[in-house]
Amino acid sequence: MASRPRRPYAPRMAVEDRREQLLDAALDIIARDGWTALTMEALAREIDVTRPVVYSAFRDLSAVLAALFNRQEHRARSVVDQALPTREDLADPDAALVRAVTRFVEAVAEDPRGWRLVLLPPDGTPSAIRHVVERNRRTYAERITELVAWGLEQRGGPAGLDVELAAHSILAMGEEAGRLLLVDPERYSPARMEQFVRTVMGALARE
The missing domain is CATH 1.10.10.60 (Homeodomain-like)
Structure with a gap:
């Protein structure tokens, strides 16, 4: 035999x-x-x-999942922390937002496997992971709200803009840009996203 x-x-x-x-x-x-x-x-x-x-x-498998979760959360938080502008960056708020979105989508393009867990979670994603993603989203929405308020003062308008809704819109725009890139990277390139944000910011009125 x-x-x-x-x-x-x-x-x-x-x-x-x-x-x-x-x-x-x-x-x-x-x-x-x-x-x-x-x-x-x-x-x-x-x-x-x-x-x-x-x-x-x-x-065991639980140890694999815990290590994977911790690694990917750390990487995601590091990317977002580096992408978000500081108050010093907001001397030119429009350019700061363009850079922030561009940095984020470029990071997604560099690590599509990891970002799929966050932006396009597959069926069966553990509730613990979804919970932490939502918690981080709320934290960043609060930070972006503060930055938007400061940036509007720096750029001078548009007057009457709802700061909180603007912050949530910026967060949603960044996440959707990342999802589009993951689904069709050739069509939705970082360069295309950058030009879109630049055009939108240029269209917003100043006082």
């Missing part, structure tokens, strides 16, 4: 490197097949290693 071919030996990696490889593989599985397809066996198949290799990096 012929013996089954042995799986090639998996190259040895530092634990942290293996963990990152597995988290990237988890993103691929979720994006392609959904959350229910993510198992320890699926991870092993995805990177062509044995299950003990996977278990040497994570004790």
Whole structure:
């Protein structure tokens, strides 16, 4: 009876490197097949290693999910924090908003797998992840509201603009720009988004 071919030996990696490889593989599985397809066996198949290799990096699937969630939240918050303008940037509010939206969509273009979890969450996304995404959205809406109020003073109008609704509109515009890019990156490029925001800001009246 012929013996089954042995799986090639998996190259040895530092634990942290293996963990990152597995988290990237988890993103691929979720994006392609959904959350229910993510198992320890699926991870092993995805990177062509044995299950003990996977278990040497994570004790179980819950640990994989926790690490993936923490990593992606940290990355998302870092991107948004860097994209949002400071008060110093608001010396020219129009240019600051253009830069902020452009930086954000460029970051989405650089990490489409990760941003799909936030902007286009697949069916079966754990409620804990949805909860944190919503919490972060509320936090950024508050920050953007403060920046809009300051920016309107700097640019001089438009008079009577509802600051809170303007902040929510800016947040929604950025998120929708990211979603459009994920769905059709050639049609909805960062350059196209940048030109759109520049045109909109140029059309807003000043006092």
